[in-house]
Amino acid sequence: MAFAKKELFDAEMQECADLYKALSHPARLAIMKYLAETKTCITGDISEEIPLGRTTVNQHLAELKSAGLIQGNIEGVKTYYCLDIMKVKKLKEMTGRFFGTVCCDDNCCEN
Amino acid sequence: MAFAKKELFDAEMQECADLYKALSHPARLAIMKYLAETKTCITGDISEEIPLGRTTVNQHLAELKSAGLIQGNIEGVKTYYCLDIMKVKKLKEMTGRFFGTVCCDDNCCEN
């Protein structure tokens, strides 16, 4: 009785919401930032940068990956993660559009 | 055993994550957009614009409000909702900073 009425909404809104959800945990923002800073794509020692257990961090990585914001390249035993720039750019554009509709200066109430 | 390690993270990251979480449901994005479009601050007949039950929409409104993205002014029986422009602008700025650190052009991997 409590699920997935989300398809009832506009497709772009849906996609945008999903991406914001992917970014809605500080650990995932930290991962994104870390991956952006260490230009060389980084392996799962990301866990050492994040104050959470290894499996939990892995879970967050999986979420970012399923949202399409990062990629993981397997090389030997290690998996190298990196940002998916294209997706990040797409998000940036959608976000721009969102703020375009939402953030005009003469909106609302007693302001 | 499964909660709130979120305080372990940077304050801005935390705040940013909370705001993205507020925007992580299409209904809430739709509400934001609707409030932005109907310049006059709008009452709970927002429910009629959103394909969800009245109480559910109310719940989403409460979430946006507790995130600080909208305000609700009570007038008689009715409650007039509107965007909190200041907060939206703050989010816009934080988002700008985020994309600043994350979205450089020569990042990562085989791109």
Next chain:
DNA sequence: ATTTAATGACGTAAAAATACGTCAAATATA
């Protein structure tokens, strides 16, 4: 060949989110 390291898969407990129904309070309206 055996040990070590790195990872994802799987399971799980606790918590939060989602979607509603029902109810009561407050305010208009008849």
Next chain:
DNA sequence: TATATTTGACGTATTTTTACGTCATTAAAT
């Protein structure tokens, strides 16, 4: 005053998220 309207509070069932432990697999190092 009685009735209708608008709303938030509260309760609840279901699903999803969060955080982690354990295990198995794969590959590298000894």
